[in-house]
Structures are given as C-alpha cells and as structure tokens.
Amino acid sequence: MQKAQTPKGAAGLDPLDLAILRALLTDSGLTNKAIASRLGLAESTCAYRLRTLRDAGVIVGTRVKLSLEALGFPLQAIVKVRLGSHNAEHVNTLYSQLTQVPGVIAAFHVAGEDDFHLHVAAENPEALRDLVLKHITVHRVVRQTETQLIFEARDGVGVLAQ
Amino acid sequence: MQKAQTPKGAAGLDPLDLAILRALLTDSGLTNKAIASRLGLAESTCAYRLRTLRDAGVIVGTRVKLSLEALGFPLQAIVKVRLGSHNAEHVNTLYSQLTQVPGVIAAFHVAGEDDFHLHVAAENPEALRDLVLKHITVHRVVRQTETQLIFEARDGVGVLAQ
DNA sequence: CTTGAAATTGAAGCAGG
DNA sequence: CCTGCTTCAATTTCAAG
Numbered sequence: 588m589q590k591a592q593t594p595k596g597a598a599g600l601d602p603l604d605l606a607i608l609r610a611l612l613t614d615s616g617l618t619n620k621a622i623a624s625r626l627g628l629a630e631s632t633c634a635y636r637l638r639t640l641r642d643a644g645v646i647v648g649t650r651v652k653l654s655l656e657a658l659g660f661p662l663q664a665i666v667k668v669r670l671g672s673h674n675a676e677h678v679n680t681l682y683s684q685l686t687q688v689p690g691v692i693a694a695f696h697v698a699g700e701d702d703f704h705l706h707v708a709a710e711n712p713e714a715l716r717d718l719v720l721k722h723i724t725v726h727r728v729v730r731q732t733e734t735q736l737i738f739e740a741r742d743g744v745g746v747l748a749q
Numbered sequence: 750m751q752k753a754q755t756p757k758g759a760a761g762l763d764p765l766d767l768a769i770l771r772a773l774l775t776d777s778g779l780t781n782k783a784i785a786s787r788l789g790l791a792e793s794t795c796a797y798r799l800r801t802l803r804d805a806g807v808i809v810g811t812r813v814k815l816s817l818e819a820l821g822f823p824l825q826a827i828v829k830v831r832l833g834s835h836n837a838e839h840v841n842t843l844y845s846q847l848t849q850v851p852g853v854i855a856a857f858h859v860a861g862e863d864d865f866h867l868h869v870a871a872e873n874p875e876a877l878r879d880l881v882l883k884h885i886t887v888h889r890v891v892r893q894t895e896t897q898l899i900f901e902a903r904d905g906v907g908v909l910a911q
Numbered sequence: 912c913t914t915g916a917a918a919t920t921g922a923a924g925c926a927g928g
Numbered sequence: 929c930c931t932g933c934t935t936c937a938a939t940t941t942c943a944a945g
Contacts, residue, residue: 598819598820598821600820608813608815611813612812612813612815616810617811617812617813618921619921619922620920620921620922628930628931629930629931629932630921630922630931630932631922631923631924631925631930631931631932631933632929632930632931634922634923635929635930635931638923643819644816644819645815645816645819645820646813646814646815646816647814647815647816648813648814649779649811649812649813649814650774650779650811650812650814651770651773651774651779651808651810651811652808652809652810652811652812653770653774653807653808653809654806654807654808654809655908657760657805657806657807658760658762658807658908658909659760660908665857665859665866682901682903685905686903686904686905686906687905687906687910688905688906689906689907689908689910690905690907690908690910691905691906691907692904692905692907692908693902693903693904693905694902694903694904694905695827695868695899695901695902695903696899696900696901696902696903697827697897697898697899697900698897698898698899698900699895699896699897699898700895700897701897704827704866704897705905706857706905707905708907708908733861733862735859735860735861735862735863735866736859736860736861737857737858737859737860738858738859738860739844739857739858740855740856740857740858741844741848741855741856741857741858742848742854742855742856743847743848743849743850743852743853743854743855743856743867743868743869744848744849744850744851744853745851745852745853745854745870746817746820746822746851746852746854746870747820748849748851748852780938781938781939782937782938782939790913790914791913791914791915792914792915792938792939793913793914793915793916793939793940793941793942794912794913794914796939796940797912797913797914798912
C-alpha cells in the first residue's frame with residue numbers, strides 16, 4: 588500500500604516525521620518500538636524515518652537528564668556577563684573558557700546590553716560566589732557581572748507545539 | 750570479590766556512580782553495555798547502578814536533542830519579562846502560560862531586576878516579534894519585555910566536571 | 912554490592928511490494 | 929517510500945557469592 592505523497596513543511600518534514608518527533612519529545616522512554624506501535628506503523632518504517640531524521644541532522648542525539656538537586660546542586664542562577672572590550676578573538680576565547688567552568692550548564696552569546704548569559708548551578712551560596720569571582724570576573728575582558736538567582740526552571744513546549 | 754566500601758560524596762554518590770554519570774554525559778550513544786565495558790565492570794552491575802540512580806531520582810530521564818536550525822527555526826533569543834504586579838497567584842498563572850507558548854524552549858523564574866527569562870526559538874524575525882507581542886506582552890501583568898538575540902548557544906561542562 | 916548465564920526484548924539488515 | 933521476516937545485539941531477570 589503506497590500512501591499518498593505527504594505535504595512537506597518548511598523544513599521538509601511531513602506530518603509523520605512531526606508525529607515521530609513529538610512522540611520522542613513527549614515520551615521520556617524513547618524506545619523506537621513504542622513509537623511505532625503508538626503511531627500504528629511498522630517498526631521498520633519507524634526505524635527508517637528515524638534514520639532519515641538522524642541523517643538529515645534534525646535529530647542531533649539523545650542526552651540524559653540529571654537532577655541537579657539530587658546531585659547536591661540545589662542552587663541555580665543566571666549570570667549576565669558584560670565585557671569591556673569586544674575584540675572578536677578575545678570574545679571567542681572567553682566564550683570557550685566560560686563553557687569549561689565547572690557548574691556552567693549552558694552559555695549564550697547574546698546581542699544587546701549583556702554579552703553572555705550563563706546558566707549555572709552550585710552546591711550553596713558560597714560556591715556560587717566562588718564560581719563568579721574565581722572563574723568569571725577574573726578574566727580581564729569581563730567588565731561587569733550580574734547574578735540572578737533562579738527560583739524555578741521549567742521546560743517550555745518548544746517549537747513543535749501543535 | 751567484594752570491593753571495599755566506597756566513599757560517598759555529598760549527594761550519596763560513590764566514585765563509580767560518578768564515573769557512570771560522566772560516561773553518560775560524555776558519550777552521545779548512551780548504550781548501557783558500552784559504559785560497562787568502558788568502565789570494566791559487568792553489564793548487570795552497570796544496569797544495577799543505573800537502576801539505583803534512576804530510583805534515587807538522580808537520573809531523571811533521557812531526552813532527544815533536536816536541531817532547531819534543521820527544524821526551520823534558525824533564530825533564538827532570550828526574552829526578559831518584567832511584571833507590574835507580583836501577586837503570587839498571578840505570577841504562577843503567567844508562568845504556566847509562558848511555558849505553553851509555542852517556541853518557548855525553557856523558562857526561568859528569576860530573582861532580581863527581571864522576573865522571567867525565556868529561551869525562545871523562531872522561524873524568522875517576524876515570527877519572533879509575533880511571539881513576543883501576541884503571546885507575552887498581551888498579558889496584563891507583563892509590564893515590560895526585552896529581547897536579546899542569541900548569536901550562539903553552547904553547552905557547558907555542567908556540575909560533574911572533574 | 913557484584914556477577915555470570917539464561918531468558919526476554921528491541922534493533923538492524925534485507926529483499927520484495 | 930513502506931513492510932514483514934530474519935538475524936543479531938542489548939537489556940532484564942535471577943539466584944548465587
């Protein structure tokens with residue numbers, strides 16, 4: 588049975604691809620077989636689409652999610668970093684160094700008032716202070732930092748929301 | 750062969766647990782068997798530790814990483830949201846609504862100058878504008894927003910860096 | 912807590928529709 | 929592009945040390 592040619596979205600994804608991706612995002616257990624049965628298609632078909640999505644670079648990989656609290660890092664913060672000089676090489680070097688700082692979960696190079704936003708985690712307030720003072724403000728290009736405690740972090744629905 | 754009792758860290762994790770977690774974070778292919786062989790222990794042992802870590806809530810789950818660019822969302826931004834009123838119920842209601850906005854990848858409720866930081870993705874500048882104007886600033890409690898384009902996003906080493 | 916072997920389940924390859 | 933079948937590898941279970 589040959590299905591009708593499916594309409595393609597802006598990124599070349601048909602509804603089946605989107606359904607598979609949504610299932611992957613929804614179900615924590617990302618078993619390739621479970622998706623097939625849930626969507627009512629053969630396992631080999633699902634595997635084929637998954638491989639295609641992987642080859643196309645849509646699915647980059649899969650990562651474990653750890654509980655920062657359970658690991659003993661109950662404190663999270665956003666550290667805004669502002670530079671005194673914006674020499675391209677200096678900025679890039681600093682960027683690489685910031686991502687290597689223990690406790691830095693994610694780093695964003697942003698346009699506007701701030702230069703970098705760092706999402707960090709720490710064991711306690713003292714560790715957070717040391718993270719900022721000993722690993723961020725020590726760099727000469729860093730002119731100013733501003734740390735905002737995170738009360739709560741939540742995931743959003745993302746770009747595939749229906 | 751009974752190994753010596755292992756020293757526990759602050760979160761009750763021994764060196765073997767940490768080694769397993771680091772292997773999980775490092776290797777994109779999170780095959781349970783590969784970890785066992787890499788660390789030189791039996792598969793069943795590795796599986797046992799993994800189950801324990803899961804039951805303890807350290808390993809929350811596993812999520813697929815999609816390429817926002819490949820999906821057709823090449824634009825990312827941080828949207829700072831500031832409120833006019835800080836009534837607890839209003840704040841919480843807004844928080845829930847913001848996480849449901851299509852394009853919102855993550856949301857942070859922060860202390861300080863801003864109230865929320867939203868990590869968003871959009872297909873193009875117009876879509877980004879619509880996201881902010883039609884889904885965020887429409888709420889009465891939102892007093893002000895500030896959108897900073899993300900030049901580049903990178904992952905940090907996290908809290909388990911050696 | 913660790914382990915090897917058995918038993919179950921899921922993934923990968925392949926050729927046909 | 930979809931599918932069932934075969935082959936293979938991995939996860940799970942369990943009883944013992």
